[in-house]
């Protein structure tokens with residue numbers, strides 16, 4: 263993908279967001295870690311920089327990161343999802359928004375609790391409106407795989423949303439950090455993809471594992487050919 267877009271990861275101080283930021287920074291993308299607290303963002307960057315000393319990586323308050331990014335990734339707990347989107351609605355207009363958020367039952371993370379819109383991704387698309395494509399992706403990738411740079415993750419990325427061109431861009435972003443990624447259809451399918459995360463958490467608990475994932479079979483795995 264040339265030129266590499268600027269990627270802002272909101273909630274990038276957390277487990278999943280910092281893992282994605284690390285992978286994209288290592289792949290040569292300019293990356294901003296967004297946080298509610300600039301000092302936390304700075305500390306997160308310092309931690310990641312130890313692994314990617316030459317990366318173009320810096321920390322910003324969420325709103326500034328969102329304004330800077332061409333691609334904006336949402337990696338906050340579902341409790342903060344709608345409020346963050348509402349506060350950044352204007353800033354995000356026309357950008358590519360990637361939603362990683364999974365609404366899990368706070369009392370039981372093995373349970374998916376779909377919001378009234380049907381999924382977090384659909385909620386984001388409603389709040390941001392049709393001028394801002396929202397693509398759901400990376401829900402099923404455990405942060406553990408992202409942080410271990412020696413690890414080649416044995417998991418695939420399912421990409422959902424209404425905008426085919428936006429999904430194709432996100433598939434390229436996933437492939438750039440080593441994943442096979444697939445267009446998993448429209449927003450209608452987002453509850454399935456998000457819900458799989460709760461199922462994987464349940465598997466991890468039951469089998470005493472930590473990084474369960476999914477893999478698509480029956481479709482040739484040709485790099486860059488996952489877009490139908």
Ligand SMILES: NC(=O)c1ccc[n+]([C@@H]2O[C@H](COP(=O)([O-])OP(=O)(O)OC[C@H]3O[C@@H](n4cnc5c(N)ncnc54)[C@H](OP(=O)(O)O)[C@@H]3O)[C@@H](O)[C@H]2O)c1
Nearest residue numbers: 273275276277278297298337338339342363364401404405
């Ligand atoms: N962890 C995983 O393996 C994994 C895998 C797939 C998907 N996900 C999804 O990715 C999202 C992030 O997961 P995570 O494990 O990285 O979460 P996390 O570490 O608990 O939180 C991520 C960051 O979100 C910010 N945050 C916390 N509460 C917030 C609020 N109410 N409003 C705005 N920002 C808030 C915090 O950053 P600041 O305090 O710096 O602002 C925090 O560092 C979740 O929706 C999760 O379901 C996680």
